[in-house]
Amino acid sequence: MNVGIDSISLCVPESFYPLTDLAEKHGIDPNKYLYGLGQEKMSVPSPDEDIVTLAAGAANPILTDDVRASISTVILATESGIDQSKSAGLFVHGLLGIKSNCRVIEFKQACYGATAALQMATDMVRQRPDEKILIIASDIARYEQDSLGECTQGAGALAMVISANPRLLNLHHAHGTHSFDVMDFWRPNGHKAAQVDGHLSIEVYLESMRQAWSNYKDNGGHQLSELPWLCFHQPFTKMSKKAFTALKESEPQQGAELTDLSYEHSLLYGRQIGNTYTASLYIGLLSLLENNPQDLTEQNIGLFSYGSGSVGEFFSAQVVPGYRQHLRVKEHQEMLSNRQALSHEKYTSWFYQSLADHENQVMPKFSNREFRLEKVDGFRRVYGVNTPESNELKKVS
Template identity: 40%
Template sequence: MKVGIDRIGFYTSKWYVDMAKLAKARNEEPGKYLIGIGQSKQSVIPNSQDAVTMAANAADQIIDDRNRDQIDLVLFGTESGVDNSKSAAIYLQHLLQLRSNIQSVELKQACYAMTAGIQLAKDHVLAHPESKVLVIGSDIARYGLHSAGEPTQGGGAMAMIISANPKILTIEEPSAHYTADIMDFWRPLYATQAVVDGKYSSQEYIDFFDRTLTEYQAKTQTKLSDLQAIVFHLPYTKMGLKALKSVLSKTDDRHATQLLREFEYSRIFSREVGNLYTGSLYLSLLSLLVNSENLKSGQKIGLFSYGSGAEGEFYVTTLQPGFETAIGGDKVKHLLEDREELSITEYEAMFNSQMPLSADDFTTHTQIDSAKFYLAGQKDQQRQYQRRKV
């Protein structure tokens, strides 16, 4: 039985900051951000959106009356959780009006968690062929204004339906993992912004890619030339390019050129959005599916997932007949094209307006946010999620 990605949705806020202008404001050459890091724009998340509401806005695009009652499991990957006990998946289940006799769980392992959810979902469908699983990756990447990590911020959500006989991609067996206890990136419980050792994390990312790809090839006898493309977790788009270039000597020049060409398609959306943490790899995948003119059913795409701390996985998917009509590419393009640019002053004000970690009541700026699902604030230490009537 074939199991894989049946539907895919994406959401980010309607505001962004231009990276060339941000570079000038930080007394940096624009090329450092545009070329050295590989980012053109960065999504800016208002205080009326969080991991839950962005997930709901992404998932709402792919849930309808045909699949709603078949969903019996929600797996929500995030490192921007809103509660240390209650799962973000429970809030999401309620907002999406899913049936109550289902399982809903939040998963955490830095940027790897959505991949863990996809693999768990695949196994669930193999055991229950009539089931459909909603898998989420939703995060806000925050390092702080004027920090070294500021140009690698961003935010958004990816949502997928995993099912039997999927319309977009099947997930192949097996996959390859590597896990090690390292401190390249972390966020203590008391902090709203991450701590990162950038150079060390970049080195480990490439090492984990090499290890998992090598193990996958040993398990399956797969050659690099068997892959039409490789997509990467992209905390910033230059990172994936570095990893890809590290293995191009293992294939011929023609195929190396092909992989580089497909990589450029895969980073178009991430250049416009920034870091999605758990959803980043799958925004890269969506970007490839929407933008590449070279993909055909039956071709294989390799995926490299990395979550600091650290865990990596390499696996392969196969394009299905008619995948082009199932990906909803026009919706993504319109979402990105219709955004509004913020000045540096407006960006900094929006960044600093986030709801604080406190017991105090708080009201968000809902009047500026037209998204269907939004966070109205906090009252009596409870988050106030709302669904806009449209």
């Protein structure tokens, strides 16, 4: 029985900050960001957007009545959690009107969480093929202002429905993993911004990929020559180039057959969005499926997921015939092209002065998306849904 990704959907904030402007503020050559990192824009959430509103915005377009009725589990993967106890997925569950006889959980392991969710969901569906699992990866990548990491910030969410007989991708059984305790990236309790040892993180990422790739092959995975398309976790898109080079070097004979075309289309969305932690790999996968002009039917895609701290996993999938009919290319590209550019002043105000941290706060309305954070009442977050019938806000807390 085939199990994998049946549908996939993206949501990003309505605003972005150009990295050329950030480079000017930092007093450096813009090419350091545009080409050195491979980043052009960072998505910036408004004060009434967060991982819940982005997650709900990503999932809603792919939840038909039939899908809602079949969902047994919602897994929200994030490292930008809004509560130390309650899953952010429960807010999303309420906003989306998913049935109550459904388990809802949150996964955390840096940027790796969505891959853990995908593997768990795949195994669950293999046991109970009539069920569907909703996975949402939603994050806001945030570093200290004027730090080296600021240029890699971003925000976004990616939702996937996992099912039997999927319409997009069949997941292969083989996978390779590697875990290693290291402090290359972390965010202590009470800190909004992440801490990172950038050089160490790159080294650990690449070694984790080598070890996960070796384990994937040991577990019956495909040869590199059988994986014409590749997607890598993208803390910044130039990292995919480093990963691709390291993978080719580990397989000098088979790697010689591969070119940069293997992964280049997976970078197009990430350049415009920035780092989205748990969602980054899967935004890359979406970018490959929606931007590659070739027909990928029945071709294999190799994927490497990495979460600092650290866990890495290499796995693969095969593209299902007719996949293009079930993508949302127009909607996603319009979402990206219709965003507004922010001034430096507004960007810093929105990104570094969070109103949602206050005990009580009515949130000014900035977002025009379907879901928004309406207020914080005694540290209780209250979200709103603009219903088409009445255009009134339904409270979900």
